[in-house]
Amino acid sequence: GDVVLVVPSTINDFKMIAASGGSSLTNSSISPTSADVTAVANTRYFADISGLTANRNFVVPAGAVGDEIELSLTVGDDTYALIIIGDAGIKINGGTAATEWSRLFIAGENVRLVADTTSNWQVVHDGRIPCIATQRASVTQTGLADSTETKVILGTSVVDNGSLNDTANNKIVVRRSGLYLVKGYVIYLSNANASSANHCIVYLNGAFDASRFLANSANEYLGVVNELFYDATAGDYYELYARQHSGVSRDLYYSTTNKVWCILVVQEQL
Numbered sequence: 001g002d003v004v005l006v007v008p009s010t011i012n013d014f015k016m017i018a019a020s021g022g023s024s025l026t027n028s029s030i031s032p033t034s035a036d037v038t039a040v041a042n043t044r045y046f047a048d049i050s051g052l053t054a055n056r057n058f059v060v061p062a063g064a065v066g067d068e069i070e071l072s073l074t075v076g077d078d079t080y081a082l083i084i085i086g087d088a089g090i091k092i093n094g095g096t097a098a099t100e101w102s103r104l105f106i107a108g109e110n111v112r113l114v115a116d117t118t119s120n121w122q123v124v125h126d127g128r129i130p131c132i133a134t135q136r137a138s139v140t141q142t143g144l145a146d147s148t149e150t151k152v153i154l155g156t157s158v159v160d161n162g163s164l165n166d167t168a169n170n171k172i173v174v175r176r177s178g179l180y181l182v183k184g185y186v187i188y189l190s191n192a193n194a195s196s197a198n199h200c201i202v203y204l205n206g207a208f209d210a211s212r213f214l215a216n217s218a219n220e221y222l223g224v225v226n227e228l229f230y231d232a233t234a235g236d237y238y239e240l241y242a243r244q245h246s247g248v249s250r251d252l253y254y255s256t257t258n259k260v261w262c263i264l265v266v267q268e269q270l
Contacts, residue, residue: 131162
């Protein structure tokens, strides 16, 4: 239980102690556009990916035990990504060889890999930045037909870290595979008819996926929340739908004064 303090006798001893735990990496600035990048062991890459013309691979090669590779995005891209993938026969975190581990596209994201065998690299630092997108309604949506699924018109971006919002099509598109929390909120305007069920529905890739509903009395506003986790794949997209069973058409509630509106949130869980 004693604490032992070792004091070096000379300044050179301090230098040796500092150097013994460090690593020597060669710095390299890259700006990929139309070609993949093949990494070199013991290199630190600073990447500007704003010129990408499509998703490109950052290929991790075979290495010796203890080799390191670092990748840091100085400039990101709103559309395309740099995909971190092992070369033929090379694994990352013990996964399948030559398979995507993940991808980077947000400025400031960074990862550090260390080879624990000649054919596997471990991610020892994961500096990916979680994506989060929120879209809300910007008008009162009227005339929702009875017993009919109706797409909620959103179109106003509130938060968009990672460029997931597609406001023109009222949807949120995942750019990186992984676990996501999806939250939908639909609020119905009061009317004279009670409803047996008012739904908040999440659509996945253009099709019904999950619904939550509540009943309301006549002349009563009602907000319905739907919250789910998804193991999403890059390119998956989410939309918000409503369905009500009052027997007549019904409107959705929107108020800038009270800051109440329908909303869809998609949040990456890293």
